[in-house]
Amino acid sequence: QQQVKQSPQSLIVQKGGISIINCAYENTAFDYFPWYQQFPGKGPALLIAIRPDVSEKKEGRFTISFNKSAKQFSLHIMDSQPGDSATYFCAVEYGNKLVFGAGTILRVKS
Amino acid sequence: SAVISQKPSRDICQRGTSLTIQCQVDSQVTMMFWYRQQPGQSLTLIATANQGSEATYESGFVIDKFPISRPNLTFSTLTVSNMSPEDSSIYLCSVRGQGAMETQYFGPGTRLLVL
Numbered sequence: 001q002q003q004v005k006q007s008p009q010s011l012i013v014q015k016g017g018i019s020i021i022n023c024a025y026e027n028t029a030f031d032y033f034p035w036y037q038q039f040p041g042k043g044p045a046l047l048i049a050i051r052p053d054v055s056e057k058k059e060g061r062f063t064i065s066f067n068k069s070a071k072q073f074s075l076h077i078m079d080s081q082p083g084d085s086a087t088y089f090c091a092v093e094y095g096n097k098l099v100f101g102a103g104t105i106l107r108v109k110s
Numbered sequence: 111s112a113v114i115s116q117k118p119s120r121d122i123c124q125r126g127t128s129l130t131i132q133c134q135v136d137s138q139v140t141m142m143f144w145y146r147q148q149p150g151q152s153l154t155l156i157a158t159a160n161q162g163s164e165a166t167y168e169s170g171f172v173i174d175k176f177p178i179s180r181p182n183l184t185f186s187t188l189t190v191s192n193m194s195p196e197d198s199s200i201y202l203c204s205v206r207g208q209g210a211m212e213t214q215y216f217g218p219g220t221r222l223l224v225l
Binding site for chain 1: 143
């Protein structure tokens with residue numbers, strides 16, 4: 001059973017544009033929603049995270065929007081740069097366990 | 111966040127053999143985790159390794175295939191036993207941060223190819 005669905009599978013954005021990646025979950029017991037960024041040959045790195053008592057969190061060019069009623073959360077990357085080209089994973093956490101989405105391959109064209 | 115290192119960074123192994131992967135953290139942590147990332151795929155939790163207790167395995171993973179040790183609060187090993195080409199993956203360890211708002215931080219991974 002897929003507990004978190006991530007879309008799109010891949011995304012191409014022009015430099016300076018906005019990249020948007022969406023995730024939907026089913027279990028309302030999840031209590032932490034991190035996003036990870038992974039470059040080829042590297043381990044995933046925590047990018048930004050949110051708890052369900054907050055609807056939005058912004059850190060620099062990265063923003064998480066959280067819709068508790070719809071059980072959805074999304075990552076927005078403003079002013080996307082070629083250096084942002086990577087694979088992005090959303091995740092949900094419950095009881096210290098992380099369940100990952102399938103990942104989105106982002107390519108920012110210069 | 112903790113600094114995590116893994117050894118080896120990559121290896122090529124023959125089927126039927128075993129490989130032990132080491133994970134070292136620069137600070138004491140209670141919870142360590144082992145994940146598998148198959149080629150082009152997402153991460154799947156193999157097991158949770160807490161110091162002083164047996165590892166807890168997720169559905170689909172068994173101790174005979176993936177024995178884990180956790181001798182202290184900064185170190186853990188994962189062994190991939192009796193390997194087959196289907197075990198070719200990236201194996202990652204992670205640790206949970208110490209604060210209430212912390213989540214998991216990942217090591218660089220061990221890239222395993224089984225021939």
